[in-house]
Amino acid sequence: MSLVSGPGRGGITEGQLPSELRLYVDKHVTYIQSLDKRKDELEYWLTEHLRLSGLYWGLTALHLLGQPDALPRSEVLDFVISCLQDDGGFAAAPQHDSHMLYTVSGVQILAMLDALDEFDERVSGGREKVARFIANLQHPKTGTFAGDIWGETDTRFLYGALNALSLLGMTNLVDVDKAVEHVQACANSDGGYGTSPGAESHAGQVFTCVGALAIAGRLDLVDRDKLGGWLSERQLSNGGLNGRPEKLEDVCYSWWVVSSLAMIDRLHWISGSKLQEFILKCQDPDHGGISDRPGDMVDVFHTVFGIAGLSLTKYPGLVEVDPI
Amino acid sequence: MPKYAEDPAWSDVEPLPQNDGGPNPLAAIAYTEEYSEAMSYLRAVMASNDMSERVLDLTEDIINMNPAHYTVWLYRAKVLFNLNYDLRKEIDWLNDTALKHQKNYQIWQHRQTIINRLGSADGETAFIAKMFSKDPKNYHVWSYRQWLVRRFELWDEGEIEAVEGMIKEDVRNNSAWNHRWFLVFGRDSSAHKEQDVIERELEYAKKAIVLAPQNQSPWNYLRGVLRYAELPVSHVRDFALGFAPADSPDDVRSSYALDLLADVYEEQHQKEEAIKALDLLATKYDPIRARYWEYKKNLLEQPTAAA
Numbered sequence: 001m002s003l004v005s006g007p008g009r010g011g012i013t014e015g016q017l018p019s020e021l022r023l024y025v026d027k028h029v030t031y032i033q034s035l036d037k038r039k040d041e042l043e044y045w046l047t048e049h050l051r052l053s054g055l056y057w058g059l060t061a062l063h064l065l066g067q068p069d070a071l072p073r074s075e076v077l078d079f080v081i082s083c084l085q086d087d088g089g090f091a092a093a094p095q096h097d098s099h100m101l102y103t104v105s106g107v108q109i110l111a112m113l114d115a116l117d118e119f120d121e122r123v124s125g126g127r128e129k130v131a132r133f134i135a136n137l138q139h140p141k142t143g144t145f146a147g148d149i150w151g152e153t154d155t156r157f158l159y160g161a162l163n164a165l166s167l168l169g170m171t172n173l174v175d176v177d178k179a180v181e182h183v184q185a186c187a188n189s190d191g192g193y194g195t196s197p198g199a200e201s202h203a204g205q206v207f208t209c210v211g212a213l214a215i216a217g218r219l220d221l222v223d224r225d226k227l228g229g230w231l232s233e234r235q236l237s238n239g240g241l242n243g244r245p246e247k248l249e250d251v252c253y254s255w256w257v258v259s260s261l262a263m264i265d266r267l268h269w270i271s272g273s274k275l276q277e278f279i280l281k282c283q284d285p286d287h288g289g290i291s292d293r294p295g296d297m298v299d300v301f302h303t304v305f306g307i308a309g310l311s312l313t314k315y316p317g318l319v320e321v322d323p324i
Numbered sequence: 325m326p327k328y329a330e331d332p333a334w335s336d337v338e339p340l341p342q343n344d345g346g347p348n349p350l351a352a353i354a355y356t357e358e359y360s361e362a363m364s365y366l367r368a369v370m371a372s373n374d375m376s377e378r379v380l381d382l383t384e385d386i387i388n389m390n391p392a393h394y395t396v397w398l399y400r401a402k403v404l405f406n407l408n409y410d411l412r413k414e415i416d417w418l419n420d421t422a423l424k425h426q427k428n429y430q431i432w433q434h435r436q437t438i439i440n441r442l443g444s445a446d447g448e449t450a451f452i453a454k455m456f457s458k459d460p461k462n463y464h465v466w467s468y469r470q471w472l473v474r475r476f477e478l479w480d481e482g483e484i485e486a487v488e489g490m491i492k493e494d495v496r497n498n499s500a501w502n503h504r505w506f507l508v509f510g511r512d513s514s515a516h517k518e519q520d521v522i523e524r525e526l527e528y529a530k531k532a533i534v535l536a537p538q539n540q541s542p543w544n545y546l547r548g549v550l551r552y553a554e555l556p557v558s559h560v561r562d563f564a565l566g567f568a569p570a571d572s573p574d575d576v577r578s579s580y581a582l583d584l585l586a587d588v589y590e591e592q593h594q595k596e597e598a599i600k601a602l603d604l605l606a607t608k609y610d611p612i613r614a615r616y617w618e619y620k621k622n623l624l625e626q627p628t629a630a631a
């Protein structure tokens with residue numbers, strides 16, 4: 001799935017009443033289907049290093065829109081398997097390097113397509129190979145996870161590792177307690193979490209930390225009221241959510257903030273209807289797709305997180321999403 | 325116009341074109357062709373494990389076109405170390421590249437690898453300041469700065485002064501506030517509990533609040549310091565009252581002051597007052613989070629909260 005942006009921009013002609021806003025389901029489905037047919041655009045190739053994640057986002061959006069078969073399953077599977085590298089990790093595209101992020105996307109796609117058994121049939125011992133690649137990226141002393149052999153660590157990788165391993169049924173390969181300890185060290189005095197100990201609280205990192213704790217069964221470690229307070233402060237008066245104090249609203253936080261609130265049972269602390277209004281205003285009603293905020297170019301990343309935000313806030317007609 | 329195919333320095337390399345099964349639809353756009361050619365040479369050198377100096381030119385070329393391609397960075401670092409290349413020169417080049425590609429984060433990972441190997445932070449703060457002049461909230465740059473402070477023990481090397489300068493410029497820069505917290509409290513938890521440090525930090529936050537009362541960052545900071553020092557919130561009761569006078573609900577200048585006062589009232593068992601403050605937040609000063617304020621009110625009603 002390509003990450004090329006556009007062609008259209010999000011935004012609906014001014015003057016529409018909130019009650020007139022609606023989700024353009026068919027347009028979004030066509031938009032996602034068309035993304036991989038744009039190989040004559042430079043951006044298609046410039047975003048190749050993200051392709052596997054892009055595919056996961058596109059598929060997730062289609063699942064939520066109730067059209068999981070809109071992309072041909074066998075082609076998707078072939079592509080995922082072609083991204084598998086000898087070391088057991090997945091790369092973003094064939095002939096690229098393995099990375100934690102794409103390995104997680106690969107596993108997520110296999111799980112979403114209910115293809116983990118098929119994967120083992122096509123690649124002998126495939127599941128275990130992948131799980132070992134992930135487990136080897138854990139730092140034995142600190143419990144953190146690196147993204148690749150170069151050792152950069154980030155709570156995104158930690159969450160991804162636990163998520164993929166739990167889908168593979170192999171969390172026993174890593175030291176979950178140590179990982180939990182590391183997440184705790186990333187908690188800040190404002191209630192949020194950053195990318196590493198001491199780093200500024202950021203809604204994306206909150207999602208990865210709370211998600212990791214949820215998978216580890218350790219949500220008891222979260223001060224729910226304090227974190228919920230910080231998360232709900234992300235909503236601005238236009239209904240949109242930002243990722244840190246004094247930053248602009250952006251549709252992608254509809255997923256990170258809202259799913260985090262859902263995991264700690266504080267979803268009702270923000271205004272779901274105002275958020276829905278904001279997301280719906282970021283659609284391109286003609287060509288489909290959702291942008292970060294009204295007036296900007298649409299892309300698949302903001303499309304899936306916008307739809308997921310709508311699903312979490314129970315927008316009618318969407319498949320319900322699991323916040324983790 | 326093929327660039328590498330006609331360059332004698334590359335005549336021994338057989339480019340490896342993209343193998344995506346279908347016909348190559350790239351030919352239409354010249355720039356795309358250039359990128360695609362360079363990538364085919366990269367694939368070739370990686371396949372033969374070519375570590376010669378020309379690979380630096382090739383990777384530089386690709387990075388200029390597409391700095392987010394992580395494989396290119398990884399291979400470049402390998403070649404640099406293999407050649408024992410002058411890493412200062414690499415940093416000079418990185419400076420320009422980082423300024424050109426503000427949103428990119430692979431650059432910062434690469435920089436960290438290089439500076440770590442160099443073992444010196446000389447010139448880094450000056451360059452960071454340049455980055456911040458373009459975007460003072462760049463998350464990658466702040467993360468890199470924290471790494472730098474820890475790696476080279478820069479705690480007392482002008483960091484606090486630098487961060488004060490940035491907060492002076494924009495009192496709402498939450499990233500700068502976070503860095504201040506990191507410098508003062510993130511270093512050694514026991515050594516910084518001293519009374520004068522706590523007082524200094526409380527005063528610092530208060531001064532910033534006076535400048536812009538409706539600003540989350542210093543209020544969060546103030547609360548953080550109180551919690552860290554194990555002081556009750558009522559310690560700043562009078563200060564908060566200055567922004568949310570209890571007797572005139574129309575003159576509230578900060579919802580954060582009102583929020584803090586609600587906690588003060590709760591702490592001091594003034595339940596009626598606390599409920600009044602929370603009601604004001606829910607109806608007038610922060611209605612979008614009405615449900616949150618309702619929840620806090622319900623907690624007050626529970627016997628455990630009053631104890």
Ligand SMILES: [Zn+2]
Pocket residue numbers: 250251252253292302
């Ligand atoms: Zn975004």
